[in-house]
Amino acid sequence: MAVVTSSRKKVWNRVAIAAVLVIAIAFLSPLYWIGSTAFKPRSLATSVPPTVFFQPEITPFIKLFTKRVQLTKPVDPAVYDAAPWYEQRIYDGGERILRVGPNIQMSQYPNRFMNSLIVAIISTFLAVSMGTITAYGFSRFKMAGESDWLFFILSTRMLPPIVVAIPMYLMYRTVGLNDSHIGLIILYTAFNLSFSVWLMKGFMDEIPKEYEEAALVDGYTRMQSFFKIVLPEAVTGIAATSVFCFITAWNEYAFALIMTNRRAQTAPPFIPSQIGSGLADWTVIAAGTFLFILPVAIFTFMLRNHLLRGVTFGAIRK
Amino acid sequence: MAGLATLHPSSKAAARGWSDLTIRNLFIIPTLLFLIIFNVFPLIYSLGYSFTDFRASVNEPVKFVGLANYRELLNDPRIWNNFWVTAKYVMVSVTGQMVIGFGLALLLNRKIPAKGLITTLLMLPMMMSAAVVGLFWRLLYDPSWGPLNYVLGLGNLAWLSDANLALYAVAITDIWMWAPFVMLLSLAGLSAVPQHLYEAAAIDRAGSWYTFFHITLPLVSPLLLIALIFRTMEAFKTFDIAYILSTQPTTELVSIKLYKFAFQEWQTGKSCALAYIVLIMVLAITNIYVKYLNKAKER
Numbered sequence: 248m249a250v251v252t253s254s255r256k257k258v259w260n261r262v263a264i265a266a267v268l269v270i271a272i273a274f275l276s277p278l279y280w281i282g283s284t285a286f287k288p289r290s291l292a293t294s295v296p297p298t299v300f301f302q303p304e305i306t307p308f309i310k311l312f313t314k315r316v317q318l319t320k321p322v323d324p325a326v327y328d329a330a331p332w333y334e335q336r337i338y339d340g341g342e343r344i345l346r347v348g349p350n351i352q353m354s355q356y357p358n359r360f361m362n363s364l365i366v367a368i369i370s371t372f373l374a375v376s377m378g379t380i381t382a383y384g385f386s387r388f389k390m391a392g393e394s395d396w397l398f399f400i401l402s403t404r405m406l407p408p409i410v411v412a413i414p415m416y417l418m419y420r421t422v423g424l425n426d427s428h429i430g431l432i433i434l435y436t437a438f439n440l441s442f443s444v445w446l447m448k449g450f451m452d453e454i455p456k457e458y459e460e461a462a463l464v465d466g467y468t469r470m471q472s473f474f475k476i477v478l479p480e481a482v483t484g485i486a487a488t489s490v491f492c493f494i495t496a497w498n499e500y501a502f503a504l505i506m507t508n509r510r511a512q513t514a515p516p517f518i519p520s521q522i523g524s525g526l527a528d529w530t531v532i533a534a535g536t537f538l539f540i541l542p543v544a545i546f547t548f549m550l551r552n553h554l555l556r557g558v559t560f561g562a563i564r565k
Numbered sequence: 566m567a568g569l570a571t572l573h574p575s576s577k578a579a580a581r582g583w584s585d586l587t588i589r590n591l592f593i594i595p596t597l598l599f600l601i602i603f604n605v606f607p608l609i610y611s612l613g614y615s616f617t618d619f620r621a622s623v624n625e626p627v628k629f630v631g632l633a634n635y636r637e638l639l640n641d642p643r644i645w646n647n648f649w650v651t652a653k654y655v656m657v658s659v660t661g662q663m664v665i666g667f668g669l670a671l672l673l674n675r676k677i678p679a680k681g682l683i684t685t686l687l688m689l690p691m692m693m694s695a696a697v698v699g700l701f702w703r704l705l706y707d708p709s710w711g712p713l714n715y716v717l718g719l720g721n722l723a724w725l726s727d728a729n730l731a732l733y734a735v736a737i738t739d740i741w742m743w744a745p746f747v748m749l750l751s752l753a754g755l756s757a758v759p760q761h762l763y764e765a766a767a768i769d770r771a772g773s774w775y776t777f778f779h780i781t782l783p784l785v786s787p788l789l790l791i792a793l794i795f796r797t798m799e800a801f802k803t804f805d806i807a808y809i810l811s812t813q814p815t816t817e818l819v820s821i822k823l824y825k826f827a828f829q830e831w832q833t834g835k836s837c838a839l840a841y842i843v844l845i846m847v848l849a850i851t852n853i854y855v856k857y858l859n860k861a862k863e864r
Contacts, residue, residue, distance in 0.1 A: 263672045270669060271683050277741065278689060280712060281701040297712040377596050384592035388585060396597065398855055403604040405851040407802040409820050410840040413827045414607035414614070417621060437603040440596060468582025498694035500805040505828060515696040519809050522700075529704055536701055540693050547692045551685040555753055558746060559791065562858045563753060 281540075284533035288340050292529045306340055307530035309333045311538075314352040356535055359517040363539075365428055366513055367496040370435035375489045377436075378443025379481065383473060385444070386451035387459075397445070401560065404441035408501035416505055428511045434502050439492040442560065446491065449561030450484025451477070487553040490546045497543065514539050608844070615837035622831035634838035644839070647822040654732055654807070654818060655800040661740035662796055666747025667789065673748070674755040684752070687745040695742065699809035702738045706810075731813040739806055743796060750792040754785035787861050794857060798850040819843055 284292050286303040322338055330338070385393065415434065416425070424430035454477060462472040478485075500515040507513065518535050521527070550557065556564055583591075615634055619627045638644050669687075673680065690698065705713045706724040714722050724734040758781060766776045804820040817825075823843065827836035 260675060263675060264677050267669075267672050267677060267683065270672070271687060274687055274690070274741065274745075277701065277705055280705060284704070293707070293710040295710045295715070297710070297715050377599065380592040381596040384589050388589040390589065390593065396593075398852075400596075400600060401855060402848060402851050403600050405798065405847055405854075406604065406608075407804075407820055407823075407840075407843055407847055409804060409823045409827070410611075410844050410847075411604065411607060413823075413833070413836055413840055414611035415603075416828075417614075417833070418607060418610065420621075433603060437600060440600060444596065469585060469588050470582055473588075494692055498692075498696075500694060500696035501824075505824075515694050518697060519700045532700070533704075536697050539697060543692050543694075544689055547689055548685060551681070551688070554685075554688055555749055558749065559861075560858065562791075562862045563750075563788070 281533050281536055284529055285537035287530050287533075289342060289528060289530050290340075292533070304340070304530075305333070306337050307528075307534035308538075309337060310528065310531045311356050311534040312354055314354045355517065356514075359512055359514045360538070362428065362507075362511055363497060363513040363515075366431045366435060366511070367493050369428075370432045370439060370496045371489055371492040373432070373436040374439035374443045374492050375447075375485060378440055378447050378488065379478075379485060381444045382447030382451045383477060385448050387456070397448075400441045400444050402441075404438065408438075408499075409505075412502055412505045415502075419506065426507045426510050426512075430506055431503065431511055431513070434506065435496040435499060438499070438502075439495055442495070443488050443492055445560040446488045446557065447481070447484060447561075449556065449564065450481055450488075453484075453564075454480045487550060487557065490550050491553075491557045494543055494546055611837040611840060614834050615841050617834045619834040619837075620831050621833040627834075630834070634835045635842070638835065638839055638842065644822070647817055647819045650732065650815065650817060651801060651803075651819045654736055654803065654816075655797055657733060658736040658739040658743075658800050658803075659793065659796045661736060662744045662747050663789070663793060665740060665744040666792070667751045667785075669744065669748040670751030670755055673752060684749070687748065690742045691746050693742070695803075695805040696809055698738065698742055699806040702734075702741075703810060706734055725811045726813070728813050728815045731811040731816045735807045735810050735816055738810060739800065739803065742806075743799075747789075747792045747796065750788045751785060754788035755781070758784045787857070791854070791857050791861055794850065794854045798847065798854060801850065802847065 283299075283301075285307055286305075287298065287301055288304045288306065291298040291301055327335060327338060384390075385397065390396065411434075419425045419427075419430050424433075458476050458480065459469075459472045462476045463469065467475065498515060499513075503513045504516040507516070514535075518532065518539060521532055521535065547554075616629060616631055617627045618630050618634075673684065677683070703725065705711050708714065708721045708723040708726075711724075713724075714720060723730070725731050762780050763776065766780060771779075802820055803818055804824065807816050807818050808821050808824070810816070819839075820843070823836060823839055826832050826839060
């Protein structure tokens, strides 16, 4: 710290560290809550006082993935004996719900999760590949009105989703793209493209021009030097940009809510719709939420050194 | 044509393969076209509809009504109320984020065990889907068994169904998500303050308040300003979190009103007009944002 380290400063330092720890725990407790609710037996999910420590239970995830019906009377012992262990487990937990029919029917959750994956992966791929070459173009070549074009690109990102969604909904309805994967992929690509151009431009600007010039002198064409020299140098940037774009597409709610309802519905509008009316089973909702935010949490850790850069559209590098 | 390339156009290398001009156009134009087709064109489309009484739910001939939609909207006290609710929400939530975020950064700006881990963990909320965050805060806010009331000892406080409280509940959730964003930017600013300035201040026996207001704050303020503008813009556009958390009329933000106009009441023409009013405001804030972003870049 400073030149003169007084004992008062030391005390103040300790207080600050303690405060950081307390605040960090307070900030993270909602996350602990949603994570832990996903592993609670239903009876403990809404208990008073709230249950913090408990025996973890797998049944929320079983209920999340399978379709089941409410029984009015206790289950037939013969049916119970014939049921697989995980079905028995739900029944043992005191719930009179069992899967329907002899074949296990999947709930809608896996399907919605897959839709999210498909839409996020394809739109990320498109946005990042287009963004990378465009960023290279802006980084290496001069263009009339360059800063205006870059502002235009960024401004498309800032548009409120609902404002864009109204005309897009009408256009999609005309061409039959409502509730389709392609429709969502196009929207998310457009949404992420501007971000990807801005972020990649920052990374491209950092690659020394001398590398390419040396390659050009050695007889490479401009295209060859782009693919063989620039792209390998930009791998970190491309990876970071991809993860940011994936997270954005994965999390998007407003477009998905408006543009999809069944076939192409993604997880963000689906998960809240599970609450419906009547008594919600929060353990199932928490289980669905837990699986949904798990990839984002992992990606956040992978991205930790690029977060600042990402949130400032590449303007601030650390 | 603007000058291109880092190479002289008559050199051998530039003559091989495609010209730089071709490559530049090939790399840039598809993206610009894509954005124009899927962002600008729809907006032109909806500008046209904003002058009509079009309703997407019925198959009636569309009538041109001129500026009637805009006139009606701007004379409607309910719409002004939506803007007022939004303004209140932006003020509460952005102020909270700035104060808590900057405060956290000041606390974190020292040697702390596992500092990197703590910082990364704090970033988790803002990386998550606002829709899902809103959903699980509903569980936390539950008046009868929610853990929040229990921990804070608030009895059966009905956060989300109390008309006066609901907007603050939404803002608290948003603050939880985004205060770490302000913290991240502030930390970047704080770490850039040269240590010798503090040492000089210590030698001059400057008080800690003096040091804070004359050294720390001026050097961090450009980044704080970026955080402020960005969060203001995002808060102004908020839809998901408020839509999922509360159905109270006191939390009806402009974007929620817009959604209801367009997709529940199917007043398509009128919703397009409101969308344009919102759009102009957002573009104005974006302009300011980019100006400061470029300034920060030059540093």
